[in-house]
Structure formats: C-alpha cells, structure tokens
Amino acid sequence: MYRGPEAVLQPAIYRVRATSLAPDALLAQQGWNDAMAVTWGPDGFATTFRAVWAQDGLCVRWDAQDHAPWATRTQRDDGLWETEVVEVFLDPTCSGEDYAELEITPTNVVCDLHIERLAPERRVHLAWDFAGLRTAVHRAGNGDDWCAIAWMPFTDFATLAPGVAECVPVHGGDVWHFNAFRIKRPGGPGLPEDGAIYAAWSVPDAPTFHAPLAFRPLVFEPAQA
Numbered sequence: 001m002y003r004g005p006e007a008v009l010q011p012a013i014y015r016v017r018a019t020s021l022a023p024d025a026l027l028a029q030q031g032w033n034d035a036m037a038v039t040w041g042p043d044g045f046a047t048t049f050r051a052v053w054a055q056d057g058l059c060v061r062w063d064a065q066d067h068a069p070w071a072t073r074t075q076r077d078d079g080l081w082e083t084e085v086v087e088v089f090l091d092p093t094c095s096g097e098d099y100a101e102l103e104i105t106p107t108n109v110v111c112d113l114h115i116e117r118l119a120p121e122r123r124v125h126l127a128w129d130f131a132g133l134r135t136a137v138h139r140a141g142n143g144d145d146w147c148a149i150a151w152m153p154f155t156d157f158a159t160l161a162p163g164v165a166e167c168v169p170v171h172g173g174d175v176w177h178f179n180a181f182r183i184k185r186p187g188g189p190g191l192p193e194d195g196a197i198y199a200a201w202s203v204p205d206a207p208t209f210h211a212p213l214a215f216r217p218l219v220f221e222p223a224q225a
Contacts, residue, residue, distance in 0.1 A: 001207055002199040006040050010201060013216060014038065018172065018223035019052040019059075023151040026052065026059045027136040035061070038180075041199040047086065047182040049201060053170060053220050057132075057153040062086040062104075064182060066144045071105035072189050077126050080111040082192065084185050086148050089115070089215065090157070091177040092167035096212030098160050099177075102130070104148040108137040114160050118210055130156040172222025177215035179204075 014036060021031040035050035048063040064086060071083050080103045081087075091099035096118070103111040114128035132153040139146050158165035167176070180201040187194030204211030 001203060002042060002197050003203045004040065004042060004199075007203045010038060010040065013219055014051065014178070015219050015221050016051045016053045016058070017221055019054050020223075021052075021054070023054075023057065023059065023134055026061075027134060027149050027151060029138060029147065029149070032061060038201055040201050041065075041182060041184075042197065045182070045184045045186075045197055045199070047180075047199065047201075049088075049180040051218070055169065056155075057151055058090070058170075059149065059151045060088055060102075060180075061147065061149045062180070062182070063147045064106075064145060066106070066146060066184070067186070068188070069106035069144060069146055070185075070188055071107040071109060073105065073109055074107075076109065076129075077111045077113070078109075080105055080109060081183065083183075083189075085111075085183050087181040087183070087209065088150075089179050089181075089209070090152075090218070091212065091215055092157055092160075092164045094175065094177045094215075094217075095163075096177075096215070098164050099212075100128075100130070100152075100157065100160060102133075102150060102152070104135055104137065104150060106137060106139075106146050106148075108135055108148070110135055110150075115210065116161070118212070128160070131159070132156050170220050172220055174220045176218040176220075177212070178218040179209070179215050181209050
C-alpha cells in the first residue's frame with residue numbers, strides 16, 4: 001500500500017459542494033472549478049478527486065496523472081481491480097456495511113458492486129449495479145493523463161439495503177463515509193504486479209482498500225440560496 005508524505009496532510013473530512021448543473025454538463029467536465037479537490041499518490045502518478053451533488057444524484061471525478069495507461073478488460077464487472085482503475089467506496093450508513101464500490105478503467109469500463117459486509121464472513125454482490133450509472137473518460141492532449149467522471153443517482157443507492165434507502169434522498173448537512181483509490185500498474189498487461197501502486201486517499205493500516213476504519217466523512221454541503 002502506497003503511503004506518501006501527503007497522507008498526513010489530507011483533510012479529516014471531504015465537503016461535497018451542491019450543484020445545479022445537469023449530469024450531461026458534469027460528465028463533459030463543466031462546473032468543477034469550485035469542487036473541493038484532494039490529491040494523493042507518487043510523482044508522475046498523482047490522482048485528484050472531486051465530488052459534487054445535486055438533488056437527484058452524486059457526481060465524482062478523478063484526474064489521473066499517468067504514463068502509458070492501459071486496460072485489457074472490456075466487460076462490466078470483469079475483475080477490473082486486476083488492471084488499472086480509479087475507485088470510490090461510498091458508505092451511506094457510515095457503518096462499514098452495505099456500501100457501494102465503483103471502479104473505472106482508462107477505457108471507461110466499469111465495475112460496481114455491493115459490499116454487504118466484510119466479517120465474520122465476506123458477503124460481496126457483484127451482480128448489483130447502479131442502474132442509472134453514467135460515466136465518461138477524457139484523455140488529455142498528451143495521451144497519457146486521463147479523467148474519469150461518474151454520475152450515480154441516489155435512487156440506485158436505495159437498492160443496496162433498507163438501511164441505505166433511509167439515507168436518500170440526501171439533504172444538506174447529511175454525512176456519509178467514503179474513500180477513494182487508484183491502482184496503477186506500470187509493468188503493463190504482461191507484468192501487472194511489477195511495481196504496482198495501490199494508492200488510497202485515506203491510507204488504511206490494513207493491506208487492503210476494504211478497511212472501513214479508514215473511511216472518512218463525506219459531508220453534503222447545503223445548496224447556496
């Protein structure tokens with residue numbers, strides 16, 4: 001697990017600004033200038049995460065500094081964590097259970113799943129999907145850096161579990177827990193574990209991203225009048 005000097009400088013909470021923009025505009029990279037930005041990762045492979053929310057959904061964005069990004073999987077939910085991805089875990093009940101995981105590759109293939117619980121036995125539901133998920137990937141002019149954006153309707157979170165359904169729709173001041181991640185594999189498809197970088201915004205003490213104790217508050221700021 002990568003742990004750089006920026007790990008101790010990260011804010012204790014992430015504040016999600018409200019937006020009036022439609023998903024189409026957000027997915028086209030519009031309206032992000034005022035969103036809170038957090039950055040982590042080694043030089044050359046840094047990742048910046050942003051999020052905004054609207055009345056009917058949450059939109060998240062990763063900007064990935066990169067060199068020779070790659071992806072070989074073409075099917076949704078096809079073990080994308082074995083390639084290069086950006087990820088977010090979203091825990092509406094702040095319980096470490098019934099949270100959503102979303103992954104996106106540099107070629108805009110997605111993996112979404114329901115983590116029901118991690119213990120005493122692990123229960124993960126790969127068949128669960130964000131029914132209304134919309135994503136976009138934009139490549140920078142240098143051909144290497146890339147940006148992934150995902151729109152997730154709040155109604156889709158309600159299908160995770162009854163307790164989660166009570167957390168939506170979101171109102172200003174509501175708090176979820178979350179963490180954001182990046183997996184970079186400089187060795188390419190031939191040597192995916194050679195020099196692999198597993199980088200988390202809030203670095204877990206455990207050797208896995210699935211460490212709810214490392215999740216941090218995601219605070220939905222009230223819309224400006």
